[in-house]
Amino acid sequence: MKIKPISNIILGVGTEIFYAALIIFVAFLICLILALT
Amino acid sequence: MILRPNLDDLRNIGYYLGKIIIGLGLTMSVPIIAGIAFGEFNPSLDFFIAAEITVIFGLILTKLCRREQDLSWAQGMIVVSLSWLVATVLGAIPLYLSGHWKSFLDACFDAMSGFATTGLTLAQDLDHMSYAHNLWRHLIMFIGGQGIVIVALSLFVKGASGAFKMYVGEARDEKILPNVIHTSRFIWLVSIVYLILGALALGITGILNGMKPLNSFYHGACIFMAAFDTGGFTPQSQNMLYYHSLSYEVITIIIMILGALNFKLHYHIWMGNRKEIWKDIETTALFITIMITLVITAIGLDRIGVYPTAVMLFRKGFYQLISGHTGTGFQTIYAAQFVNDWNHLALTGVICAMALGGAVCSTTGAIKMLRIGVIFKALAEDIKRIILPERAIIVQKFHHIKTIFMEDKQVRSALLITLCYLLLYGFGALVGTFFGYPFLNSLFESTSAAANVGLSCGITNISMPAALKITYIFQMWAGRLEFMSVFVLAGFVVAAIKGK
DSSP states (O other): OOOOSHHHHHHHHHHHHHHHHHHHHHHHHHHHHHHHO | OOOOOOHHHHHHHHHHHHHHHHHHHHHTHHHHHHHHHTTOHHHHHHHHHHHHHHHHHHHHHHHHTOOOOOOOHHHHHHHHHHHHHHHHHHHHHHHHHHTOSSSHHHHHHHHHHHHTTOOOOOOSSGGGOOHHHHHHHHHHHHHHHHOHHHHHHHHTOOOHHHHHHHHHHTTOOOOSSSSHHHHHHHHHHHHHHHHHHHHHHHHHHHHHTTOOHHHHHHHHHHHHHHHHTTOOOOSSTTGGGGTOOHHHHHHHHHHHHHHTSOHHHHHHHHTTOTTHHHHOHHHHHHHHHHHHHHHHHHHHHHHHTSSOSHHHIIIIIIHHHHHHHTTOOOOSSOHHHHHHTOOHHHHHHHHHHHHHOSOTTSSOOSSOHHHHHHHHHHHHHHHHHHHSOTTOOOOOEEEESEEEEOOHHHHHHHHHHHHHHHHHHHHHHHHHHHTTOOHHHHHHHHHHHHTTOOOOSSOOSTTSOHHHHHHHHHHHHHHHHTTHHHHHHHHHHHHHHHOO
């Protein structure tokens, strides 16, 4: 179980956080649209 | 003809069960050390007593049943289902000794809720609980999230064959690495990396919000464990309302989503295959179902105008929804507000989200995204079959780490587990209704327990009937183990009684 290089972990963590951030962004857009209409 | 289990079966099961119990006893050293560090000597003594009982019980089992033979599939499943029950009873001892639980049943309820990463609680005066006991509540959630057996696999079990059978029994049917012990160690690596990052982010946010540094990092670690393991316990009785901070809420949403991802997907992304996150059927299904259930919930809330601004709708509506969908159970509203402020449509949206859950091989419970994806792919295939000419050959495939051609057995398995979950949700709802609670509230609480979520609309409290507490304990246990180990244990008991 060797994960090399360490940059893969950093970029992997970044990708996963970006996915979560995308969900938050779209969810906020839905809330915004519903609140404005 | 059913064969009665023989003494060798019992000894094999007892031996591995003993090892897992010893592992549990050793983890009690963490709150002992924390208690001493915080100057809490009485709470440390509670854990010392409980650890002694646990380790001695485990040692007796391993000595009496000494038999290093590989487990059969059935034995592996029985070890897992029994270990969760025994861990609940032993893990409840220090909780009960603290005096914060009215009865031992209540302490067992919280212990199962912790191990199964549910988050429903019957603790009293939570705000004055010792650091050691609060840490234990969150630690059992962390252990339960990884899997009680995973802890033992990482530490004690050397034979890979028996280990794999227990690993599968704990509702983790996907091996990340060829060796299951390496798989369990990878799961720990992911959890530890995110523990450091998450606790730091929450700790710093807490300090910026005015908390004392030591307290802030303690809360950060506890909240991280509850969020990443999609548990839902919090150190304060007001749950996430205590922090009253948008930044804290956003960080916990990110951690909850990360906890709902498949550990196998984590592995491939961390190995450099980052495009997987956009192609996998589970992440796609998770994204779509979150948005659909959010629209249902938000329309319901919008109709009654209880949260008039977008920020309020996001912080109150979306937060409860994502907390339910990922199976966490953090709340930024009081339990009574679900009943008093929310309408049926909004509640239905959250119930659907709770019933669906996160990815397989993650820390979440419920039906899970892979099964939902497979069922919808199968439905699409059947529709195509009707629309297209009879001679057309339809091949349905999906992407889960690799491209997989869909077979009938995958669809049947997904449908069977989904059916079991729906029956379990319905069973708890009927029991709740029997005790006089409104049906929708009962269904909400039942789904929350069986899907290991932890959101509560107020039914879960110390005054609820003991039979309902036992029902929820059963639901949390069966839901967390995804039924198969529970069915095998039931079959084992029947064989022991009626077998020849």
